[in-house]
Amino acid sequence: MNAIREDEDMALASHDFGHIVESRPLGVLAARSCAAVGELVAFAGTQGVPVAARGCGHAPYGQGQADGGYVVDMGGLDEVRCVPGDRTLVAGAGATWGEVVRVGLAEGLVPPVLPDHLGASVGGVLSTGGFGGSSHRRGLVADWVRELEVVTGTGERLVCSPERHPDLFGAVLAGLGQCALIVRAALRLVPAPVRVRRYRLYHEDPAGFFTDQRRLARDGRFSHVAGRARPALGGTWSYMIEAVAPYGGELPRVDDRLTGDELSPGDELSLRDDLLIGDLDHDRDSEEIEDLSYVEYLHRPDRDERLLRATGEWDRPHPWLTLLLPEAAAAAFVPAVLAEADQQGLRFCGVVQLRPLSGRVLGAPLLRRPPGELLCLLSLMRTAPPTDPGTVQRMVAANRALYERARAVGGVLHPVSALPMTGEDWRAHFGPDWADFARVKEQYDPQHILTRGYGLWA
Ligand SMILES: Cc1cc2nc3c(=O)[nH]c(=O)nc-3n(C[C@H](O)[C@H](O)[C@H](O)COP(=O)(O)OP(=O)(O)OC[C@H]3O[C@@H](n4cnc5c(N)ncnc54)[C@H](O)[C@@H]3O)c2cc1C
Structure with missing residues (x-):
């Protein structure tokens, strides 16, 4: 087995991206082989001490920590x-x-x-x-x-x-x-596509935004769709859809009456744009259309990350909350929540993500989701001040309150979130599948040593 390290890795493994929960492990294993991971977990089992894997440490609330146990740093298992x-x-x-x-x-x-x-x-x-x-x-x-x-x-x-x-x-x-x-x-x-065309479509009216997101989730005309709520003047919010389609410079035939011979390249482009966004309800004057290489598109968050690292925001507490909402409830729930005083911090520091989803294509059985075809993922990605534990705790409490309100309208928690959850909450979260999950847990982790940071079996 590789050496268990007790140096600066211990400090790293005591934290995560959330910077809210902190717990010290007994040791950190820098995994160099699958066999070494197996040996450590078997050893921890004999001691009955917890083990958690650490990948890149982006958990928001201690989910990858192992209080008084072993953290397996997976960074060395990086062959691709x-x-x-x-x-x-x-x-x-x-x-x-x-x-x-x-x-x-x-x-x-x-x-x-x-x-x-x-x-x-x-x-x-x-x-x-x-x-x-x-x-x-x-x-x-x-x-x-x-x-x-x-x-x-x-x-x-x-x-x-x-x-x-x-x-x-x-x-x-x-x-x-x-x-x-x-x-x-x-x-x-x-x-993989080589190039993509990206549309940024702005809505002042949340109802129009949700109608368009619903349409895009249903008909699949874009390969990628995401959305955001953004602070607007006068304490209000505006909404933005980011929709992407592969674009190799070859144009589809958009109308039987017009052929490529009859169109100039500019006409063809605008016809294609019209085909993709012509029936949407966004503000036409502010729409942004841009062609990117697919690689540029995939790396679109890198610039923001560099900026957040440079300003220090990346290392501040992140009391994030992510919920899956029935789409029908989202159109009223989201604007109501964003109007509340508890969420005002998001206007200055953080991101509100709104992702349309189709329940039909979500496969993994343990991913909880509301019933119904159309869903909306709401992510409140907050950043708290660095030296104000009171504010962090208030934000975590606000997450808990919001989670309960979301449940009342059929919403479900996405566990990449910062809020306290009881054993009873988790049983309700997994609902009818809890018994099967518990049976598989008993079979494969009978000592309940793995990944205790979620507090599932408390
Ligand atoms: C800036 C940012 C952007 C994000 N964007 C997205 C996004 O677009 N889509 C999305 O789905 N999520 C997103 N997330 C959430 C992120 O993907 C999850 O938190 C993910 O679990 C992080 O993995 P990690 O290895 O970085 O974190 P870690 O904190 O190392 O691990 C997270 C959890 O996974 C467990 N784990 C880690 N490795 C293993 C393993 N090998 N086997 C079993 N369990 C393991 C840990 O024990 C812990 O419970 C984002 C997070 C951040 C901070």
């Missing part, structure tokens, strides 16, 4: 290999999605769904499910996994897939690290 003939990419759990994209694109291939932010680890995102711009059409990042190699709570190394140990496979994807730690994943790939 593309098998283009099989349209498969095999990645160590500690590799980042940025590395996955780099290796896949060298072969012109890419996973069908990618998280917006490519700086998280493969294992960390698969264990929470993973949403991205193409989720409205293609579901979760985790829905495109062919096979996993995992270490269970007894230290056993197993390969699981829809055919091999399917119960374990289903319990690991979006399974919050409860039944096994992921050490390696085989991901499906699809051909």
Whole structure:
């Protein structure tokens, strides 16, 4: 087994991106092999002490910490290999999605769904499910996994897939690290676009925004759709849809009466734009249309991250809350919430993300979602002042209150959030699937040592 480190890694493993929960492990294992992870987990099992995997540390509320136990730093398991003939990419759990994209694109291939932010680890995102711009059409990042190699709570190394140990496979994807730690994943790939056209469409009226998002989620005319609420003048909010379509410079034939011969290139472009956004309800004067390379598009959050790191905001507390709402409820819930005094901080520091989703294509069984076809993911990505624990605690309490209100309208928590949850909350969260989840947990992690940071079995 590799050396358990007790130096500065301990300090790192005591924190996460949330900077709200802090707990000190006994030691940190810098994983260099899957076998070493298995040995450590088996050893921890004999001691009955907790173990949690750490990928890139983006958890918001201690979900990847192991108070008084061992943190497995997966960073060393970062090998990424593309098998283009099989349209498969095999990645160590500690590799980042940025590395996955780099290796896949060298072969012109890419996973069908990618998280917006490519700086998280493969294992960390698969264990929470993973949403991205193409989720409205293609579901979760985790829905495109062919096979996993995992270490269970007894230290056993197993390969699981829809055919091999399917119960374990289903319990690991979006399974919050409860039944096994992921050490390696085989991901499906699809051909990547070379260039994309990006539309930014602004709405003052939330009703129009939600109607358009609903339309785009349903008809799938864009490959990627995301949205944001943005502070506007007079204490109000405006709304923005970001929609993307592959654009290789070749134009579809848009009208039987017009052929390519009869159109000048400029006409063709505007006809195509009209085909994609002509029936939407946004403000035409402010629409933005831009062509980008697909790589530029994928790396769109990098600039913001650099800025946030430079200003120090990246290292401040992040009491984030993410909810999945029935789309029918979102149109009233979101504007009402944003108008409240508790959310005013978001006007100055933070981001409000609104992602349209289709329940039809969300696959991983442990990803909880409201019933119905159309859903909306609301993410309140707050940043708190660095030296004001009172404000952080108020924001966490506001998250809890909002979670309860969301439940009352059929909403569901996405566990990448900062709020206290009781055992009873988790049982309600998993609902009728709780008993099966508990049975698989008993089988693969009988000592309940894995990933206790969520507090599921408290
Ligand atoms: C700036 C930012 C942008 C984000 N954007 C998106 C987005 O677009 N889409 C999206 O879906 N999410 C997004 N997230 C959420 C992020 O993807 C999740 O929090 C993810 O779990 C982070 O993984 P990590 O390895 O960085 O974090 P970590 O804190 O290391 O891990 C997160 C959780 O996963 C567990 N875990 C880590 N590795 C493994 C493993 N190998 N096996 C089992 N469990 C493991 C940890 O124990 C912990 O519970 C974003 C987060 C941030 C901070």
